Amino acid sequence: MDVVVTNERMAAYLRDNHDKVVGRWTDLVVAGVRGRTSREEVRRELEDLYALVVRVLSGADEHAAGELTAALTELSSGRARDGFTPSETAVGVFSLKEAVYELVADSPDLVPEFYALSRLVDDLGLRTFEAYSATREQIITDQATAMLELSTPVVRLWEGIIAVPLVGTLDSARTQLVMEKLLDTLVATGADHAVIDITGVPTVDTEVAQHLLKTVSAARLLGADCTISGIRPQVAQTIVSLGIEFGDIATKASLADALALALRQAGMKVVPL
Amino acid sequence: MERVPILKIGQTLFVSIQIDLQDESVIRLQEDLADELAASGAHGVIIDITAVEIVDSFIGRMLTTIGSISRLFDAETVLVGMRPAVAITLTELGLSLKGVRTALNAEKGLEILNGKS
16 A cells, blocks of 8 residues: 555554544553653643644645654653663653554554554654763763862962862873963962862872872973872771882872971961960 | 073073074074083073974973983073973873973063072
């Protein structure tokens, strides 16, 4: 049988049974979302999708396919942001087949028509998956960027003394960022002491140590003294057992000790009032 | 060939590099500096590289060489005004400029030479 005719017949069938199919489809989807979206909202979204599906099947409108893809992408992205799994979103789309099948089950002459719809819905289900993963990727990238920006503050401790409290794992991208920010701040403030605090760095392996050493020697080239502080007992043990040498770089247990050292080197002393 | 001027201020020689350094001008600078150190008996050399935007291993070696030459004349070398990008490049190249002291700017460099810091 002619594909175009089949599609048109399915479109006509769907148009005639609009209320029944959308109602059943909404029921199925609402059961799946488990109260995360209201029934009215689901109904509204599905009405839109349904209208587009009918337009695509009827074949009269060349923009319908594009609009359907866009609507589906938007729906899927929204679901991704609301924390739905991709399967939940896809199953929501696939349940249109179930809703229609329940209606056509008794009329064998509609099998080719149902098959046409089924093919379209399968395609749409895959689209939701694609849109879902694209959105998740975007979210992950955004978060990584936000984390990178948040994780490298350079603070002024005293006149001429600045500190970089590092939190999280140090990789080469972050080291680069920390280094740039530290050096820029050294130049901008004219500070000649810098303290790198690694209290928030969970593990120090040879790679992290290498990154720290690089940062310190870059700061030294600008004429600033660098101290590494916040070395926890376990970290100290790891450093020693890995055989990492910090050379002549001063290391201190706490930020307070490092500040005291920097003050002393700057010829200052804190005295009780 | 462009020459880098060497200024004598008190017991300090001041060198400000503001040109693109070529092999010839570097050798010339080293010779001039050695002559000047011998003639003046200066105790310190300040090399200002504020205007230097690009460095390579060649310039890194030149700076270390100047440090070694100065030490032979009992003069200390202080490198001042290095840009952050330059410092990052030098560390990536694995050059830590041993034997050369560094300071943020010329003023701090002078303080180091005068023993205030």
